[in-house]
Amino acid sequence: MLKRLPRVVREQQMLDAAVKVFADRGFHAASMDEIAEVAGISKPMVYAYLGTKDELFIACLQREATRLLETVAAGVLPAATPDEQLWNGLRSFFTFVGAHRDGWRVLYRQARSEPHFAGELAGMRARIVEVVAGLLESACAAAAVPARPGDFVAMAYAYVGAAESLADWLADHEEEDPEQTATRMMNFVWIGAESLLQGRVWRA
Amino acid sequence: MLKRLPRVVREQQMLDAAVKVFADRGFHAASMDEIAEVAGISKPMVYAYLGTKDELFIACLQREATRLLETVAAGVLPAATPDEQLWNGLRSFFTFVGAHRDGWRVLYRQARSEPHFAGELAGMRARIVEVVAGLLESACAAAAVPARPGDFVAMAYAYVGAAESLADWLADHEEEDPEQTATRMMNFVWIGAESLLQGRVWRA
Amino acid sequence: MLKRLPRVVREQQMLDAAVKVFADRGFHAASMDEIAEVAGISKPMVYAYLGTKDELFIACLQREATRLLETVAAGVLPAATPDEQLWNGLRSFFTFVGAHRDGWRVLYRQARSEPHFAGELAGMRARIVEVVAGLLESACAAAAVPARPGDFVAMAYAYVGAAESLADWLADHEEEDPEQTATRMMNFVWIGAESLLQGRVWRA
Amino acid sequence: MLKRLPRVVREQQMLDAAVKVFADRGFHAASMDEIAEVAGISKPMVYAYLGTKDELFIACLQREATRLLETVAAGVLPAATPDEQLWNGLRSFFTFVGAHRDGWRVLYRQARSEPHFAGELAGMRARIVEVVAGLLESACAAAAVPARPGDFVAMAYAYVGAAESLADWLADHEEEDPEQTATRMMNFVWIGAESLLQGRVWRA
DNA sequence: TATGAATGAGAATTCATTCAT
């Protein structure tokens, strides 16, 4: 009944549908039936192209993670100062999350809560942490401060966690501005509570 | 076949089992069968005492949230300076999370990923954020700095996320000390990256 | 809606139904739905008591194989001469097959044709071959004839195969008499074609 | 994408693939997808050339049955004595089965177990039994022994079963020689257990 | 109180089969 479309196109349609349904319903509550229906295609096609429900979910994860990483990477200028880099990275990040709330929900909320996908998720987070730790390290080197390498990773974890959490919050608050969220994060991360609570703020 | 036990005791057994299974498997993948089995009790009893699966989950959520809040609250001395309060709060938090790995963190994650529990969750979130935001606000007031209330909530989010992420990291690094993790968090939160990267650190 | 019956009873009902349906339709074409319906019970009960379709099939196999082996063993008198033992064994065997045509069909026809159950079946056949080879060996010893041990097993295989094949044929021919089939087999096995074709026959 | 080949060649390729897959997986578990893939051809071609799955299976059956019959028939010399005929027939049979294990499995094991193909199978069985029974009958006539026709069919069944079983055994014992297996069968069939157990053997 | 027995409903997954190109 349906127009014949080339595989690549259909796969994207399916991934779009899957991301939406997973985000709306949660992994388990999402049914392959609904995904197929939203994609405007029959279930067997989904299986034929993207495999089982697990594989489909992982495909979603990967597509969204890659998009996110690419967006953030594109936002950071190599030549900038550390706090400019951080600011740009955060802004790209929150803007992306604001624009792809579904993708983010799938990526972090669902994946995190399903012990089943812990491994997959850990890998993705590791990629991100690595990037952030690298930024910190080079910033530190620029400041000629001696540091133990392990510390950067721990800090990076804390940063990423904070960002994830704020992003999560952003995803639930339509009215909130991504830019403002990024500013908050900058204050939080860069300035520190002590100074913040003394009235100091960070400005782009 | 089981010894007759007073209702309250039985209910705690069930909640213990439920928390464990929900944490291990995730909300959907957890089956009432397994919960009953782990509790060492028959399924109909679970229904009789704690109602449907949804209700059971909410009961778990509430118990764990309360425990966490009470622990953290107990650790904070009202008369201390803001950074001492923060330090004590964080230390209580990490200790609790380390000791109850099954509890709050996991349940919170589950709850978040099930759109179904949005309502329930909002209430609890509010209680916790209220506590953390309260800390921040009073610190701020002490410093006589004007602040917008919404900001505290966002900050609280970022803190909790960072703490969670570090807790995760802690779980993966046996050699790491909870106390040291709390210190890291203090540095991160209190001092801020800017100063940190210039070599400044926080000391208890 | 159904009368509550103890587990043991229900299990037998289910096995009866399963044997019948497997025999009628073949393993793959048999549906769990139909088996449950024939057993007069709902599908989940079948899964609860007897496990998956594969496990259910194996349970059928084992019940039928055990019944068969016990029947045959009971028919053989230890003190008899070799040909009497053989005759009694064969008579028991064919009588059993004649009386439980469904069981036999499940046992040998289905199991054999599903590569999946090759292992299970091989084990059962090995048990039988062992018994037969033992009979042959003791008969040979009684006749003081020197023999290589391996030969008995090969012979036993041939006998068992012949008997299986005749039993299969019997299962398809309602009009055929088990006793007569056993006689045929005796002639075939004991007398040999050469003598048979010269008009000699075996008599009980 | 494939070289255009004459229809007859393509059909043989498909049948080869189908026989292999049916033999490996069993009729139901065999998928048209796999058959097409093994044949190196797309599914619609299989349908275009050989029809539905059932029809395809029957085509396999017919080809294999014909091959077997022709091989055995070609091995038997009309002018020989009965035991020479039998010996030659058995030798041809075991050699064929050894060389076309897949075909044999499809023919006897799969077809037998699918009630669905009962009709088809009956016809083939009749052709084979007719050949074997014919051999027996003419041997019997040569010996001027009166016999009931029904007996030959039953005997033929027993023979075929014994041969199958030995063939199976042969398949599991690489070191065993087909020729020797045929000799075993000759002893079994021609000489009979009684004489065998008294030390008599058959020699070509 | 306590539980073994029982089920309705729904989920994932697979397959033979057919079009449109």
Added chain:
DNA sequence: GATGAATGAATTCTCATTCAT
């Protein structure tokens, strides 16, 4: 002649939930 795209229809299996005892 040849194939990638597409699907209707089953089928296995699981689970929350409830009775009858």
